[in-house]
Amino acid sequence: MHTDKTHMTDIVIYGATSAGIIAGIQARAMGKSVVVIEPSGRVGGLTTGGLGQTDIGNKQVIGGLSRRFYERIAAHYAGPEAWTWQRRDEYRDSGQTRTAEGETSMWTFEPSAALRVYHDWIAETGLHIVYRERLDRERGVKMDGARMVSITMESGRVFAGGMFIDATYEGDLMATAGVDYTVGREANAKYGETLNGVQARRATSHNLVPGIDPFRIPGNPASGLLPFIDRTGPGEEGTGDCRVQAYCFRMCLTDHPENRIPFHKPDGYDESWFELLLRNFEAGEHELPWINSSMPNRKTDTNNKTGFSTDFIGQNHAYPEASYAGRERIVARHRLYQQGLMWTLANQPRVPGHIRREVARWGMCRDEFVEGGGWQEQLYIREARRMVGDFIMTEHHCWQHEPVADSIGMGAYTMDSHNTQRYVDANVHVRNEGNIEVGGFPPYPISYRSITPRRSEARNLLVPVCLSASHIAFGSIRMEPVFMVLGQSAATAAVLALDGDTPVQDVSYAALKQRLLADHQRLY
Numbered sequence: 001m002h003t004d005k006t007h008m009t010d011i012v013i014y015g016a017t018s019a020g021i022i023a024g025i026q027a028r029a030m031g032k033s034v035v036v037i038e039p040s041g042r043v044g045g046l047t048t049g050g051l052g053q054t055d056i057g058n059k060q061v062i063g064g065l066s067r068r069f070y071e072r073i074a075a076h077y078a079g080p081e082a083w084t085w086q087r088r089d090e091y092r093d094s095g096q097t098r099t100a101e102g103e104t105s106m107w108t109f110e111p112s113a114a115l116r117v118y119h120d121w122i123a124e125t126g127l128h129i130v131y132r133e134r135l136d137r138e139r140g141v142k143m144d145g146a147r148m149v150s151i152t153m154e155s156g157r158v159f160a161g162g163m164f165i166d167a168t169y170e171g172d173l174m175a176t177a178g179v180d181y182t183v184g185r186e187a188n189a190k191y192g193e194t195l196n197g198v199q200a201r202r203a204t205s206h207n208l209v210p211g212i213d214p215f216r217i218p219g220n221p222a223s224g225l226l227p228f229i230d231r232t233g234p235g236e237e238g239t240g241d242c243r244v245q246a247y248c249f250r251m252c253l254t255d256h257p258e259n260r261i262p263f264h265k266p267d268g269y270d271e272s273w274f275e276l277l278l279r280n281f282e283a284g285e286h287e288l289p290w291i292n293s294s295m296p297n298r299k300t301d302t303n304n305k306t307g308f309s310t311d312f313i314g315q316n317h318a319y320p321e322a323s324y325a326g327r328e329r330i331v332a333r334h335r336l337y338q339q340g341l342m343w344t345l346a347n348q349p350r351v352p353g354h355i356r357r358e359v360a361r362w363g364m365c366r367d368e369f370v371e372g373g374g375w376q377e378q379l380y381i382r383e384a385r386r387m388v389g390d391f392i393m394t395e396h397h398c399w400q401h402e403p404v405a406d407s408i409g410m411g412a413y414t415m416d417s418h419n420t421q422r423y424v425d426a427n428v429h430v431r432n433e434g435n436i437e438v439g440g441f442p443p444y445p446i447s448y449r450s451i452t453p454r455r456s457e458a459r460n461l462l463v464p465v466c467l468s469a470s471h472i473a474f475g476s477i478r479m480e481p482v483f484m485v486l487g488q489s490a491a492t493a494a495v496l497a498l499d500g501d502t503p504v505q506d507v508s509y510a511a512l513k514q515r516l517l518a519d520h521q522r523l524y
Contacts, residue, residue, distance in 0.1 A: 005157050009033040009128075011494050012151065012161035016129055017045030018480050019464050019487030020167030021118055022065045024127045026491035026519075032498065035159060036127060036167075037151075039134045040377055043122070045169065047480050048115040049378030050250030053095040053293040053301040054107040055479045057412035061443045063522035066484035067105060072117045074099075074106035077296060082113065084367075085256045085297040095293030095301070108295050111252055111368050111376070133157060134324060141177045146459045148177055163494035163504075164461045167487060170320060171385035171466030179453045179461065180388040183320045185420070185471040187240035191394045195415055195436055195472040198235040206419060206435045208307035209283035212276065214430045225424070226276050230314055233423030234433045243420040244320065245382050245434060245475070246311035249338050249375065251302040252295070253362045259298070260363035261374045263346045266339040273340060276422075276430060277308040278350040288355055289345070292362075299365060304418065307432055312337045314421045320384035331379050339375070382418060383478065389468035391449030398476050400444050406509045407445030407523040408489035408516060411482055414439035416475045436472065445524055446477060448512065451490055452504050459503035462490040489516055 011027045013020045016038035027034040042048060047069075054070070056062060062070070076082055083091075093099055093108040122129060133153040135141075140152040150160035151173065166173035175181055187197045217223035225231065235241055254260050277289075289309040293301045304311040312334050319330050345351055346360040364374025396402040398415055420434030450468045453461055464486035469477055492515050497504045516523060 006150065006160055007035060007157065008160045009035045010161060010498060011163045011165065011491065012159045013037065013165045013167055014135060014151065014173040015166065015168035015465070016043040017167050017169060017465060017483065018047040019483040020165070021122070021127070022069070022484040023165050023167060023464065023487035023491035025065060025121060025125050026488045027495060028125045028127055030492065030495040032495055034128065035130060037130045037133050037153070037159060039132065041131050042115070042377065043129060044114055044118050046250065046378060046380060048111050048118060049376050050111055050252050051301060051380070051480060052109045052111060052114070052252070052295045053303070054097045054481060055413060056097055056481050057414065058443050059097060059105070059107065061410035061412045061522050062481045062485065063520045064485060064516070065488045066481045067520070069117065069484060070105035070107060070481070072121065073109045073113060074104060076113050076117055077106055077109070083297065085254070085259055091294070091296050093294055095291070108293070108301070110295055110297060110299055113296070135172050135176060137172055137176050141173070143177065146456055148458055148460050162460065162498050165490050165494060166461065166463045167465055169381035169384055169465060171387065171463065174387055174453065174458070174461060174463050174466060175385055177458050177461060179457045179463070181385040181466070182388055183385055184242035184244060185240050188238040190240065191392065191396070191470055193395045193470060193472060195395055195438055196470055197238045197240050198433065199237070199436055200234045200431070200433045201237055203431060203433050203435055205437060206305065206307060207432045208276070208280050208430055209285050210429060212279050212283050212430045214424045214428065216272070226430070227273050228314055228422060229430060230421045230423050233421045242317060243314070243434065244317050244384070245418040245420050246304070246313045247316045247319070247334060247380050247382060248304055248310040248312065249334065250380055251300070251310070251338070252365050252368045252374070253292070253300045253302050254298050254365045255362050256298045259366050261366055262363045263342040264339065265343045266336055268336050269340045269343070273337060274344045274348070277341070277344065278348065280308050281350065281352055286352065288358060299368070310338055310341065311418055313419045313432060319381070334379055335375060383471070383474060385466050386471070386474055387453060387463050387466055387468040389449060389452060390454055391447050391468060393447060393450045393467070393469035393473040393477065395470065395472050397447070398444050398473055399441050404445040404447045406448040408448045408451070408512070408521070409446050409482060409485035410443045410522060411446055411477045412443040413476045413479050415472050417472065436475065446486065448489070448493065448509060451486060455503060455505045459505065460497065462494055462504055464490040485521065488519070489521065492516060492519070
């Protein structure tokens with residue numbers, strides 16, 4: 001029996017990430033009622049949260065509504081009213097995915113532009129978004145056998161439906177429903193891989209200058225290790241662990257004097273957090289510790305680079321399984337770290353002068369994330385839980401050494417992981433571990449079975465973000481435009497399952513493929 005607090009729709013989507021929004025738009029286009037529930041007050045996840053430099057590898061694999069998003073971005077910037085802090089002819093994009101002459105899509109954008117595109121699209125389609133409602137992770141999923149009936153929020157609101165989609169970065173809905181999942185890195189031996197588990201031998205990129213002393217007082221082990229060095233690392237090469245690749249905020253910076261908020265020394269600043277940064281410079285590091293990709297209106301998408309940068313290495317391992325309060329504390333510490341990092345780089349005399357001067361001319365944007373003084377709420381959750389289904393995407397599928405016969409979209413990025421830990425090596429020096437960047441393979445198909453749980457666990461749930469993949473395969477799949485593609489495919493499958501009154505595991509792939517191709521998805 002449903003109460004007055006129960007909201008009933010054909011499809012319930014938890015998480016208004018880009019995958020969730022695109023899934024909702026697709027479900028609406030196929031004639032179904034749908035609600036998208038977002039725990040925060042902002043839609044779009046990382047796409048509106050600072051990641052304006054689209055990472056994909058080969059943008060030709062992006063089709064369907066995902067491609068349409070980037071076309072809408074291009075349309076937004078086609079008019080002069082979009083250009084506030086520079087003229088359109090002054091803008092030159094930079095970074096990994098650039099917009100070629102004559103393209104109808106645009107691959108770099110401001111957070112506020114992405115948010116405006118989504119708000120307009122949501123209004124046009126009548127998509128129902130419910131903000132600031134968090135799943136009760138203790139008892140918030142009602143099941144009838146292996147069929148999900150409803151989900152309950154901490155507020156007591158209940159959302160019932162015929163199909164459910166978990167579009168969160170954390171996989172909270174699937175976990176609460178009792179679906180099997182994993183956190184961290186599998187051993188190479190588990191799936192016969194080479195790039196999983198501990199990867200200390202590959203740690204050449206984004207590492208510290210060799211020879212740095214790890215102790216608070218150099219040469220004195222009794223003084224203790226510098227902050228955030230893992231006493232138990234690195235572990236045996238190729239073995240699995242529970243470590244998660246590092247998170248950061250993808251900062252949107254500007255050098256425009258009228259729009260710039262100078263970096264500040266945050267309350268709670270602890271200079272010892274950055275002693276390793278300073279020793280790294282003194283050991284010979286000369287590069288700017290960031291990737292500052294140009295966005296429109298003299299803004300950036302700023303990401304991690306070098307051995308000590310915006311990634312708060314090793315300080316996120318508890319995040320996937322943490323309570324909401326625990327996650328908030330982790331996010332707050334990441335923000336404190338990154339604010340302290342930027343102030344240190346701009347002001348500390350031990351930072352080389354050329355770096356200090358360059359960093360100091362940048363700052364947060366007055367017209368982005370206004371409620372946070374230029375700082376966003378969305379942390380870059382590069383990886384959290386990953387479902388363990390009957391089919392698991394591995395590096396063998398990325399290499400295409402093993403075939404995928406039921407493609408619902410394509411991945412095209414390198415097999416990529418940021419660092420997971422700092423440790424003391426055999427020479428008693430500090431090193432980073434976990435960075436992997438392996439490419440050299442063409443775009444590869446992603447299996448429909450990788451977004452479906454085991455039949456015995458959930459027959460009406462699809463998981464397009466925390467999908468069934470090994471750590472290193474997920475490291476290639478985990479790009480925002482691919483999540484959009486998988487969100488559209490998940491919604492299409494959910495509608496077909498509803499119409500056929502069948503579990504998601506029994507959806508006809510021939511029918512699914514036909515509809516995906518009709519909607520301009522690119523499958524092979």
